[in-house]
Amino acid sequence: MNQQPISMSQPFVWQNQKPLMRWIAMTSRLIFLHSCTFALLGLCSAFIHPSATDAAEVDVVVVASPEFDESLQPWIQMRSDEGLRVAIARPADNASDTHQQIWNVGGADTRYIVLVGDTPDYDTPRNQPHQIPTWMIPAPVTSRFGSTSTLPTDLPYGDRDGDRVSDAAIGRLPVRSAEQLASVIGRIEAYENSDDFGLWRRSFQLTGGVGGFGAMVDTAIESVTRGVITTVLPADAKPQIAYASPNHPFCPPGESFTDAVLNRYRTGARFWVYAGHGQIDRLELLQTTAADGKPAAREHWSVESLLNNQNATQLERAPEGATIAVLLACFAGAYDAPGDCLAERMVLAEGGPIAVIASSRLSMPYGNACMGLGLLQSVYSGGPQNTGCDRIGDAMLHAARSLQSKQQGKQSTMRVMVDTLASMISPAGTDLKQERLEHAALYQLLGDPTLRLHPPQPLDLSIEPSNQTDQQTDGVVARSLSVAVTSPIAGTLIVAVERPLTAITKTPTDSTSEHDAHGTTITEHQIEVSAGKRILQTLTLPLGESGPLIIRGFVHGKTGWASAAQRTFLPD
Numbered sequence: 001m002n003q004q005p006i007s008m009s010q011p012f013v014w015q016n017q018k019p020l021m022r023w024i025a026m027t028s029r030l031i032f033l034h035s036c037t038f039a040l041l042g043l044c045s046a047f048i049h050p051s052a053t054d055a056a057e058v059d060v061v062v063v064a065s066p067e068f069d070e071s072l073q074p075w076i077q078m079r080s081d082e083g084l085r086v087a088i089a090r091p092a093d094n095a096s097d098t099h100q101q102i103w104n105v106g107g108a109d110t111r112y113i114v115l116v117g118d119t120p121d122y123d124t125p126r127n128q129p130h131q132i133p134t135w136m137i138p139a140p141v142t143s144r145f146g147s148t149s150t151l152p153t154d155l156p157y158g159d160r161d162g163d164r165v166s167d168a169a170i171g172r173l174p175v176r177s178a179e180q181l182a183s184v185i186g187r188i189e190a191y192e193n194s195d196d197f198g199l200w201r202r203s204f205q206l207t208g209g210v211g212g213f214g215a216m217v218d219t220a221i222e223s224v225t226r227g228v229i230t231t232v233l234p235a236d237a238k239p240q241i242a243y244a245s246p247n248h249p250f251c252p253p254g255e256s257f258t259d260a261v262l263n264r265y266r267t268g269a270r271f272w273v274y275a276g277h278g279q280i281d282r283l284e285l286l287q288t289t290a291a292d293g294k295p296a297a298r299e300h301w302s303v304e305s306l307l308n309n310q311n312a313t314q315l316e317r318a319p320e321g322a323t324i325a326v327l328l329a330c331f332a333g334a335y336d337a338p339g340d341c342l343a344e345r346m347v348l349a350e351g352g353p354i355a356v357i358a359s360s361r362l363s364m365p366y367g368n369a370c371m372g373l374g375l376l377q378s379v380y381s382g383g384p385q386n387t388g389c390d391r392i393g394d395a396m397l398h399a400a401r402s403l404q405s406k407q408q409g410k411q412s413t414m415r416v417m418v419d420t421l422a423s424m425i426s427p428a429g430t431d432l433k434q435e436r437l438e439h440a441a442l443y444q445l446l447g448d449p450t451l452r453l454h455p456p457q458p459l460d461l462s463i464e465p466s467n468q469t470d471q472q473t474d475g476v477v478a479r480s481l482s483v484a485v486t487s488p489i490a491g492t493l494i495v496a497v498e499r500p501l502t503a504i505t506k507t508p509t510d511s512t513s514e515h516d517a518h519g520t521t522i523t524e525h526q527i528e529v530s531a532g533k534r535i536l537q538t539l540t541l542p543l544g545e546s547g548p549l550i551i552r553g554f555v556h557g558k559t560g561w562a563s564a565a566q567r568t569f570l571p572d
Contacts, residue, residue, distance in 0.1 A: 059084040060450060061106040061168075063091050063098065063157075064116035065129045071181040072116065078189065079450055085109075091117065091132040093125070095156070098133060103160055106168070112393045112449045113157055115172040116181065118344075122152070122336045130176055134336060139361065141435045142442075145427075147362035152336040153441040155400065166400045166440075169393030171355070171449035174335055174344045184348070187319035191354045192452050194320035197561040199494070199515045200268030201456070202554055204233060205323075207261050208243045208250075209276025209285045209306070232376050232414050235550050235565035236456075239501060240264060240517040244276070244285045244306070249504050252517070257285065258306050262314055264517065268321045271379070272353065274306075275368070278329030280337045281345075282308035309345045316351040324392060324447075325353035326375065328368040333358025333444050347446045355392055355447025359439075366422040366432065367403075367439030373415055374399030379453070387456050387563075393449025403440035459564035460486040461553040464536065478543045479570060483551055486534045491557030495537050496524035498550045500567075522549070529555065546570045 060079060064072060069088075076086050087105040092098045102113060117130040126133050135157075136150040143149045158168040175181045233239060241250040242261050252260035265272060277284040283306045307315075317323065325346060327333065333343040333356070340348070343358035357375070359368075378398035382389035389395050411419070422432055464482040483495050498520045522545060525537050539551075548569050555562040 057085055058087040058106050058110050060086045060112045060114065061089055061102050061110055062086060062114045062116060063089045063102060063132055065091060067129060068116050068175075068178055068181055071178040071185065074189065075185045075448075078192075084112075084450065091126075093133065095133045095135045099157055102157060106160070108160075110160070110168050111397075112391075113168050113170050114449060115154060115157070115170065116175065117172075118174045118176050119152070119172075119336050121338045128176075132172070137441060139438055141431060141438050142362045142364060145362060145364065147330075151361040151438065151442055152334070153360065154444060155441045158397075158400075165404050166397055169391075169397040169400075169445070169449040171393060171396070171445040171447050171451075172335065173448065174340075174347070174446055180348065183350075187322065187350075187354060188448055188451065190319040191322050192454075195558060196320050197454075197491075197556050197558075198268075198321075199238075199554060199556070200321055201270050201454070201561055202236060202238050202552075202563055203267075203269040203515065204237050204239045205264055205269040205272045206239060206241045207272075207274045207276070207306070208241065209274075209283070232373060232380070232412070234380050235567055236459075236552055236554070236563040237270075237380060238515070238552070240269070241501065250518070258311075261306065262311075262316075265323070266316050267515065268317060269323050271326060272323040273326045273328065273372070275328040275372075276306075278327060278332040278342070278359075280331045280334045280341050281339075282306070282342055283327065283329055283332060307342065307346075309340060309342060312342065312345045312349050312352065315346065315349055315353070318351070319354065322352070322354035325356045325358075326372065327356065327358040328363070328372055330359060330362045333360045333442075333446065335360060335444060335446065343444075343446050353447075355445060355451055357396070357443055357445050357447075359442045360444055361442060363439060363442055364435060366418065366426060367435045367442070369418045369422075370403055370415070370436055371399055371439050371443050373412070373418065374402040377402075377412065383455055385455075385458055387458055388453060390452060390455065391449065392445065392447065392451045392453060395453075396443075396445050396449065399443075400440045403436040454560065456561050456563040457488045459488070459553050459555060459562040460484075460534075461551070461564040461566055463551060463566055463568055478541065479545060480538055480540045481551065481568075483537045483539065483553070484534060485529070485537065485553050486532065487529045487555045487562050488531060489555060489557040489560055489562055490529065490531045491555045491561075492526060493529045493535075494524055494526050494552075494554045494556070495539065496552050496554075497522045497539050497541060498552060500548050500550055503548060541570075546572045 062072065079086055089101040089105050092101055115132045117132045119134040120126045120131050134152045134154055136152055139147055139149060139151040154170045154172055155166060158166040158170045160167040173181065173184055175184060242252050242264065243250040244257050245251055254260050274283055285304045285306050327343060332341060334341045335344055343356040346352040347356045375395050378389050378395040380388050382394065382398065426432065462484050464484045481497060485493060485495065487493060499522065501518060501520065504518050504520065522541060523539050525539060527535065529535060548567065550565055550567055552565045553563065
C-alpha cells in the first residue's frame with residue numbers, strides 16, 4: 001500500500017479511515033461483550049456459584065437442574081429484593097453427593113434450602129434430570145407398628161456439620177416440568193403480594209377423624225386437642241373444628257361430612273389441619289357408629305375417604321387467600337411413592353394449599369402431637385413481636401429442633417402433659433426419644449421454606465370499667481363491656497364478644513356466618529380506625545349473659561392486619 005508522507009504541520013490522520021472505524025467498532029463491541037460476560041459471571045458468582053469465602057454469607061441454597069433456571073428467575077429476584085442472598089446448587093445422583101453440593105455453596109448463615117424437583121420413586125435410582133434424590137434412614141420405632149424399615153426424608157440436607165441437629169429449614173417443590181414450576185411460583189407471588197387481610201387470616205380450621213385406637217387413647221387424643229385449642233393457640237386465633245363423629249358437638253350439620261369440610265375450606269383459613277388416619281393418596285374417616293348414631297361393634301366399623309387424589313381438585317381457594325395445610329396422618333406425604341401422594345396433589349392443585357406439611361410414612365399419636373405443638377408455638381408465638389415467625393421454614397426448623405433436642409429444658413405446660421400421657425399409654429418398650437427423632441424426619445414441607453407468613457401486628461386491647469350501669473329486666477341482668485383499642489394500622493376494626501369453644505355443647509344449626517361456624521359470637525361492633533388513635537367501644541350483652549368470655553379485636557388494613565384478645569369471666 002502506498003502512503004502519502006505525513007506533514008508534521010498537519011493534524012495526524014490515518015489514511016483509509018473506513019476499515020479502521022469498522023475495526024474500532026468491532027473491537028468496541030467485543031470489549032462490550034467481554035465486559036457483559038464478566039459482569040454476568042460476577043453476578044453468577046454472587047447468586048449461583050459463590051466461592052468458599054462467599055458461602056458463609058448465603059441465606060438460601062436452591063437445588064435445581066438447569067432446565068428450571070429460567071422459571072426460577074422471578075422467584076430469585078423476589079427473594080433477592082427482600083435481602084436474601086441466594087445460591088444455586090445442582091442435584092447429584094445420590095443424596096450424599098447432593099448434600100455436598102449444597103454445603104459447597106452454603107455456609108454458617110444459610111437458613112433455608114429449597115429443593116426444586118420431585119424425588120425418584122422408592123428404591124429407584126435417579127433417572128430424570130429434574131429429580132433430586134432423598135435420604136432413607138432407619139425407622140426402628142414406627143417399623144414396629146407396620147411401617148417400612150426405613151423412611152424417606154429430606155431433613156439431613158439441613159444438617160451442615162453432621163451433629164444430627166438441623167441448621168437450615170428444608171422445603172421441596174415437587175415439580176416435574178418448568179411449566180409446573182412457573183405455576184407454583186406464580187401462586188407463591190400471588191399469596192405473598194395479596195392485600196386480602198380479611199377475617200380468614202385469624203381462622204384455624206381443624207378437621208379430626210375418629211382415632212379408633214381404643215377408648216383410653218382416643219380420649220387422651222381428644223384431651224390433647226382441646227388443650228391445644230385452649231392453651232397453645234392464642235385467644236385471638238379463631239378455631240373452627242369439624243369432628244367426624246355423629247352427635248359430637250363439633251360434627252358439622254348436614255348429610256355429607258366431606259362436603260361440610262370442603263365448604264369450610266373454601267371460606268379460607270390461615271392454617272388447615274387434619275388429624276386422623278391417612279394413606280398415600282387419601283385421608284380416611286373411620287366410621288365407628290351405626291346409622292342411628294349409636295356406637296357400632298368393631299367388626300362393623302368402616303373406612304371412608306375424606307379427601308383423595310381424585311377430589312383434591314375440589315379444593316377451591318384463590319392463591320391470594322390460600323391456606324397452609326398440616327396433615328397429621330400416616331403416609332399422606334409419601335413423596336417417593338410412584339405417582340403423586342396426596343400432599344403433592346394438594347400443593348400442585350390450582351385451588352390447593354400454598355404449602356403442605358405431611359408425614360412420609362406411618363406416624364404415631366405422640367410424635368404427631370409433639371410435631372404439631374412445635375409448629376404451632378413457632379407460628380403463633382415466635383418472631384420479634386411474639387405474634388408468629390416470619391417464614392414457614394422458621395416454624396419447621398423450630399419444630400424439628402424441639403424434637404431433636406437432647407436437653408429437654410423448660411417445656412410448655414401442654415408439652416409436659418403430652419409427654420406424661422405418652423409415658424402412660426404408649427405400648428411397652430416404646431422409645432419416646434427415638435419416636436420424636438423419627439417424627440422430626442417424617443414430616444416434610446412440600447412448599448417454599450422462605451414463604452412469608454404475614455403475622456399480625458400486635459393490637460393494644462384492654463377491658464375498661466364501664467360507665468354504664470347494669471340493667472335488670474324481670475330480675476335478669478343485662479350487662480355491658482367497655483373495650484379500649486389502639487391499632488398500629490389504619491383500617492376496619494371488628495370488636496367481638498364471644499364464648500370459648502370449651503363452652504359449646506352442641507353445634508348450632510342456625511349459624512350462617514362463614515367465620516363463625518360454631519355460633520360463638522354474642523355481639524360485635526365494626527368501626528373505621530386510624531393508626532395510633534385510642535378508641536373506646538361499649539358492647540351491650542344479651543340479658544343473662546355470664547360465664548367465660550373472649551373479647552377479640554381484629555383490624556383489616558390495606559397493607560396488613562392486627563389482632564389481639566382478652567379473656568374475662570362474668571359471674572352469674
